[in-house]
């Protein structure tokens with residue numbers, strides 16, 4: 335009995351000693367007092383490790399434990415993470431893009447998520463060092479491979495093809511009859527937007543036209559968070575995702591082998607040429623293109639979904655946006671004569687028919703956000719602010735004293751949780767937690783319901799400028815998402831088509847699995863998304879009915895993209911980069 339108690343006491347003593355030793359190691363031996371304050375040390379190294387999978391972790395630390403810390407340190411086995419709360423400190427890191435680099439993280443991510451060979455990984459390292467050691471004029475590998483996304487001819491061509499693909503489909507979205515069609519909203523948006531966006535990117539031989547390819551992409555995408563934890567864990571936890579990746583890589587090998595990239599966008603051609611000229615094999619290049627799907631689709635699709643939900647669930651937002659779009663729609667009426675159906679009549683006269691045609695040039699509403707449709711653009715940004723969960727990641731290359739105060743050590747990681755920036759009252763005012771569709775409009779606009787301006791929106795008072803660094807929807811600094819112009823055009827073109835032509839409302843059981851009240855919108859939660867997602871997929875789908883708007887019978891719509899940025903900047907198909 336005595337022996338057992340002694341053994342127990344010995345074990346407890348040992349545990350306490352190990353615990354204290356770890357704490358001393360953590361707080362005194364390995365933590366420099368000039369580093370940001372260390373938090374979450376209850377179980378040294380383990381507490382942050384267990385909690386980091388949850389996107390709410392950062393908000394919890396800020397709200398209930400350390401509300402006043404502008405920056406803090408989390409220690410994990412083998413790595414230290416500095417989490418930024420202060421917008422000023424975020425801006426400071428952005429001034430040193432070669433020390434706080436996104437590229438280093440992207441390369442690691444691509445290695446794990448795109449299954450790159452050792453040769454490709456070596457090529458990545460060479461390019462990374464050439465950029466780091468090159469002058470300021472040397473573009474980062476990512477910027478070089480994605481330069482065709484800048485405003486210019488290539489981007490215009492992609493936009494034109496994407497809008498044309500949406501316009502072709504749009505006639506059929508509500509079916510034929512007055513009663514419309516029922517759909518699962520997210521599934522529908524996923525299908526329509528995936529096809530249209532990839533038409534712009536991959537051209538006539540777009541692999542994503544096939545349902546099987548689309549399904550494999552979304553299976554792959556769902557496992558990306560697990561794949562990014564390491565090859566071993568990926569094999570264990572994301573088998574489906576791995577199988578889909580292999581399938582998609584074979585599809586792209588075939589695409590390139592048949593030279594389809596020569597007829598695709600400047601972006602696809604440029605990316606292929608860039609990777610091949612850097613020594614990537616055909617398989618590595620194909621695997622990179624599979625991963626590219628994550629950049630082009632994984633955020634664009636959910637953003638379009640959340641925006642539709644926000645617009646259609648609020649009658650005042652819907653009517654304000656319809657009013658804002660209406661000046662850009664040209665309506666023409668033609669009287670035409672259609673020969674009678676010879677099979678059903680023997681009459682020789684022809685009946686005159688009045689045809690109404692409506693035309694909307696999407697470039698007018700997407701490329702000049704401050705003069706055209708400020709509420710539409712503002713609602714998109716507000717949707718990204720409120721629903722976004724992205725966490726900006728930067729690798730620290732060398733020791734750096736941030737803002738003259740905080741030592742950030744080499745080989746550590748900096749995290750910038752967007753939710754902290756987006757819900758900080760210092761950035762967005764006391765109503766930061768609320769959804770306010772006109773928050774980003776240059777001036778406050780009324781919703782027009784009861785005013786004598788007919789709902790067209792009226793400038794009232796100048797508005798306080800918002801801090802641009804505090805909007806993280808597309809990241810920030812020199813790594814601001816280069817796909818944002820393309821993504822915004824696609825999302826707004828799609829949403830404008832739905833808003834102008836259709837009514838979308840929830841059906842009984844608006845929530846797919848559980849019951850709901852008829853006609854009542856349920857904004858889904860999004861807790862299941864992993865930390866790699868900027869705009870999360872919803873946890874459950876919303877069942878809706880899509881009907882033609884009244885007065886839309888017999889109207890022929892024509893959607894185009896005729897302007898764009900080609901006159902402003904160069905562009906076009908580049909060589910090998």
Ligand code: HEM
Nearest residue numbers: 476629630633634637726807808809810813814815817821
């Ligand atoms: C709504 C849709 C999209 C969202 C919300 C989004 C968001 C982001 C964010 C948050 C970043 C990280 C930037 C940073 O940390 O500073 C990023 C980077 C990037 N995005 Fe997007 N993105 C979208 C669409 C696209 C599209 C359509 C493409 C390509 C066609 C694209 C290509 C890229 C690339 C290449 C980077 C890396 C930039 C670099 O290394 O400098 N994105 N995006």
